[in-house]
Amino acid sequence: MTAIIDDYLDRAVARALRGPARDRNPRVGCLLVDPAGEIVAEGHHAGAGTPHAEVAALAAAGPRARGTTAYVTLEPCHHHGRTGPCTHALLEAGVVRVVYAVPEPTERATGGAAWLQEQGVKAEHHPHAGSYALVADWARAAALGRPHVTWKIAGTLDGRVAAADGTSRWITSAEARMDAHQLRSQVDAIVVGIGTALADDPALSARDADGTELAGQPLRVVVGHRDLPAGSQLTRGPAPALHLRTHDPREVLRTLADHDVHTVLLEGGPTLAGAFWAAGCVDELLVYVAPVLLGAGSAAVPDLGITTIDDAARLRLVDLTRVGPDVRLRLVPTAATPDPEPASPSSPAHALVPASPIQED
């Protein structure tokens, strides 16, 4: 029986993937299955302001929804947002059982399964890894109350990110840079300071080894008051970069949340990244270390105001991987913000206690 439920939820995940990859809301899929095991209808959420997956499936099923079981990747919502509660829609349509993979992690929309149970609709939680993966970024951002931030550093053994003359291309290997490009394609936004934009004129796109742009392109963001020169790469490309003329990391993240950003890759430079660190806005570090010495030049990390070893910022190593001739370390601050490991049944997204301005509707 468990395998059959997993099959239905796998299919619900496949359906959910038709929804937009970047949106205020998570992607959700729903299947309505009759007592003979036949799929009566499927639905997915096509983005904020459109019907939720359950409502889309119910609309496709019409009267055939009566007596079915709903297999849903996320617990049906139980609140009035831009659309009505899915719990009410399921009850009114005569659905007799609801199997959901991920408990609703936001306080605002939670309680759906318990309410359905009270109304006589059997509600079962069936943990399912694919469904957790679908909502992991959204749930992390909801738990943090802002986008999740990964600070990426590509540095030398002696912690430098540029030589004394300001040149920094390239410290790490082509393999490490390709690895970082893959990461870019998986986040919602890349953020750099205007100092980096002026020094390096980066494109901040996600590209493969021959320079072709990958399928997922993040929002490109530059932070700082100075202007970008006309013709710089950030003024060109598939979409112009967002230029935020502020020095306040929290303001940056609030603005990005308004742009439906759940995950941020902070690519420096040291001044901006140090400001994010000081504001408590770094959740994870991804550090590519090249077997290179410079002895002088910009330090990867600016002065953090630490004067004695007892006050050192300590990090926890969660992964160490060799990438070509370099190594990649994934670390989290020890007084951390939620664990960045992908949510799975053993580290469920709902364990991240939410208090969320990033809300589902």
Ligand SMILES: NC(=O)c1ccc[n+]([C@@H]2O[C@H](COP(=O)([O-])OP(=O)(O)OC[C@H]3O[C@@H](n4cnc5c(N)ncnc54)[C@H](OP(=O)(O)O)[C@@H]3O)[C@@H](O)[C@H]2O)c1
């Ligand atoms: N190897 C790597 O991983 C890597 C990555 C990135 C950069 N780099 C290197 O780092 C160097 C640039 O570093 P950087 O530290 O000068 O550049 P940055 O951090 O990219 O930009 C600093 C500028 O951003 C603005 N800014 C935004 N928020 C700020 C805040 N809270 N506090 C202060 N200023 C803020 C300021 O400009 P306004 O006064 O105009 O607002 C400031 O001068 C370049 O050589 C680049 O190649 C290396």
